[in-house]
Structure formats: structure tokens, C-alpha cells
Amino acid sequence: CAQGGHFHVVTPLLESRALSQVAGTTVFLKCENVQPAGSFKIRGIGHFCQEAVKRGCRHLVCSSGHISTSGTRKRTEGGNAGFAAAYAARKLGIPATIVLPEGTSPHVVRRLQGEGAEVQLAGKVWDEASLKAQELAKRDGWVNVPPFDHPLIWEGHASLVRELKAALGTPPGALVLAVGGGGLLAGVAAGLIEVGWQHVPIITAETQGAHCFNAAIKAGKLVTLPDITSVAKSLGVKTVARRALECTKELEIFSEVVDDAQAVNAVQKFLDDERMLVEPACGAALAVIYSGLLGRLQAEGRLSPSLASVVVIVCGGNNINSQGLQALKAQLGQS
Numbered sequence: 001c002a003q004g005g006h007f008h009v010v011t012p013l014l015e016s017r018a019l020s021q022v023a024g025t026t027v028f029l030k031c032e033n034v035q036p037a038g039s040f041k042i043r044g045i046g047h048f049c050q051e052a053v054k055r056g057c058r059h060l061v062c063s064s065g066h067i068s069t070s071g072t073r074k075r076t077e078g079g080n081a082g083f084a085a086a087y088a089a090r091k092l093g094i095p096a097t098i099v100l101p102e103g104t105s106p107h108v109v110r111r112l113q114g115e116g117a118e119v120q121l122a123g124k125v126w127d128e129a130s131l132k133a134q135e136l137a138k139r140d141g142w143v144n145v146p147p148f149d150h151p152l153i154w155e156g157h158a159s160l161v162r163e164l165k166a167a168l169g170t171p172p173g174a175l176v177l178a179v180g181g182g183g184l185l186a187g188v189a190a191g192l193i194e195v196g197w198q199h200v201p202i203i204t205a206e207t208q209g210a211h212c213f214n215a216a217i218k219a220g221k222l223v224t225l226p227d228i229t230s231v232a233k234s235l236g237v238k239t240v241a242r243r244a245l246e247c248t249k250e251l252e253i254f255s256e257v258v259d260d261a262q263a264v265n266a267v268q269k270f271l272d273d274e275r276m277l278v279e280p281a282c283g284a285a286l287a288v289i290y291s292g293l294l295g296r297l298q299a300e301g302r303l304s305p306s307l308a309s310v311v312v313i314v315c316g317g318n319n320i321n322s323q324g325l326q327a328l329k330a331q332l333g334q335s
């Protein structure tokens with residue numbers, strides 16, 4: 001049953017000795033990697049799906065997934081949004097159809113079917129699968145679940161900040177989180193404003209090749225990346241949500257971009273330091289600490305040299321295992 005009426009759980013806020021030593025201040029980890037469906041996504045997507053059912057939805061559809069070229073073969077990973085939608089549908093007792101591009105690897109299809117979803121393969125790339133999902137959503141009682149760009153998604157993600165307030169009492173010195181389409185950022189921003197912590201600076205992390213938010217900030221308007229060339233496929237959105245760009249006018253946001261090697265190196269270090277395995281998308285946020293970006297912002301005087309504490313949102317993600325990590329390290333020339 002839904003705890004407290006929602007599908008997400010209240011996640012641990014762990015003090016990390018290892019990351020605190022690297023950062024030179026207390027680092028807390030908000031462990032969204034232990035959420036049902038494997039990432040923070042269930043907060044916003046669970047809330048969206050519950051509201052949709054209240055408004056008569058009888059069938060959820062979600063176009064999730066993105067192309068990942070491991071080696072020469074193009075393969076589609078099952079997006080974490082799709083997995084969260086499948087989980088929510090199962091908890092709500094209604095069917096879910098996840099639309100994925102034709103190149104999707106069989107283990108992804110099986111995993112989504114294991115969650116009870118019907119999988120349809122359509123189109124060569126995610127954008128075409130997305131069109132197919134929109135087509136299906138025209139059916140009576142069907143609702144298309146947006147992965148990141150919707151107020152109900154942001155409302156659901158805001159629950160994370162309420163938990164930080166309950167656990168910490170006083171505001172942290174800074175918050176670190178990864179950006180793909182900007183849904184997590186928009187949700188955290190809504191939460192900070194709600195609890196009166198809008199002065200807490202946010203450091204956003206993207207990987208080079210999936211840096212649509214950083215590109216939009218630099219251009220002063222939404223821009224569309226020509227392609228996604230980063231291995232952090234769960235950050236692989238070409239145009240960030242407009243709301244994410246608006247957040248830069250309401251909160252103090254430092255947009256950082258790390259390269260794939262730094263993100264994957266952070267995944268490995270985090271595994272060794274805290275014995276948890278997360279996607280490169282999550283590694284991007286951890287790299288803000290591990291690769292010294294936080295310290296650089298402090299040295300440049302853009303962040304206070306003495307921060308009370310730093311909270312890193314460990315966003316999690318399903319598309320990683322020990323074999324995948326070894327393949328990524330080999331691909332990036334890491335020992």
C-alpha cells in the first residue's frame with residue numbers, strides 16, 4: 001500500500017565521512033537510489049499517476065528510454081521514468097504501456113514486463129517512440145506520463161525537500177543535484193521555496209554531451225542539443241524544461257558540467273566509499289565533490305568558504321551493474 005498516501009519512501013540522509021573529507025565540510029547524502037523503482041523519479045511520477053487516476057485515467061502510457069551506444073551497437077536503456085510509471089501503475093492496479101524504440105535490449109523489455117507493464121517497440125529513436133505514446137494517449141482513459149516537464153511531477157519531487165527540512169532543521173550550505181530534463185531541479189526549487197529555504201544555493205551537474213541546461217543558461221534561452229553524446233544516458237534530454245531555466249531567476253544556481261570520465265570515476269569512488277552502485281547520471285552530481293568543483297567555487301569566492309553542510313542528492317538509476325561499470329571504465333580508458 002502507499003505509505004502516507006504516496007508510493008515513494010522517506011529516504012535516508014546519510015552523513016558521508018569519505019565525501020566530507022574530500023569536500024572539507026560535512027556532506028550529507030539523500031539516498032534516492034533506495035527508492036522503489038530505483039530512483040527519485042517515483043516521487044513525481046507516483047504523484048502524477050495518482051492524480052491522473054483521480055481524474056479518470058484507466059491506462060498509463062510512458063515513452064521512456066534513450067539510445068546508448070555501448071561500443072558500436074546502439075542499444076536503448078529503459079528510462080527510469082518508464083520504470084517508475086510501470087511501478088506506479090502496478091500499485092494503482094491499472095495497466096501501463098511503455099513505448100520504447102526498436103533497438104531496446106531484451107533485458108530492459110523483460111524488466112519492464114516483470115514490473116507488469118506491456119512494452120511496445122516503436123520507431124528508431126526515442127523521439128519517435130514518444131510520438132507513438134502521444135498517439136496511444138488519445139485513447140479514452142489513457143494518459144501519457146511526462147518524464148520531467150509537468151507541475152505535478154515537480155510537486156511530487158518537492159517532497160524530497162520537506163524531508164530534508166524535517167531531518168536537518170536548519171538549511172544546508174548548498175544542495176547538489178543532476179539535471180537531465182530539469183524535473184528534479186524544478187521540484188527541488190518548488191520545495192525550497194515552500195519551506196523557506198530559497199536562499200540555499202544549488203549546484204547543478206550535467207555531463208558534457210548532455211548539457212542542455214548549461215547551454216540554455218549560456219544562450220539566455222532554451223536551446224536544443226544536436227545529439228546526446230554523453231554516456232550518462234539518463235541525462236540525455238536535448239532541450240531542458242522551460243521551468244528549469246526560469247528557476248535561475250528565482251534561486252542561486254551554479255550550473256556545472258563534468259566530463260564522462262569524471263562522472264564514471266565518481267561512480268567507482270562512490271561504490272568504494274559507500275558501497276552503493278549508481279548510474280553515471282548520478283555520478284555527475286557526485287563528481288561535483290570528487291572532482292573538486294565545490295572547492296573551486298569556494299576558492300573563486302562564488303560560494304562561502306565555510307559552508308555549514310552540503311547535501312548531495314544521490315538520484316540513483318537502474319541502468320547500471322558491475323559489468324556495465326567495467327565496460328564504461330574500459331570505454332573511457334580508466335583502469
Ligand SMILES: COC[C@H](NCc1c(COP(=O)(O)O)cnc(C)c1O)C(=O)O
Pocket residue numbers: 039064065066078079080081082147148178179180181182183184185233234235236237279281282315316317318
Ligand atoms: C532521458 O532520461 C530521462 C529520465 N532520467 C532522468 C534522471 C535524472 C535527471 O532528472 P531530470 O532532470 O530529467 O528530472 C537524474 N538521474 C537519474 C538517475 C535519472 O534517471 C529517464 O531515465 O527516463
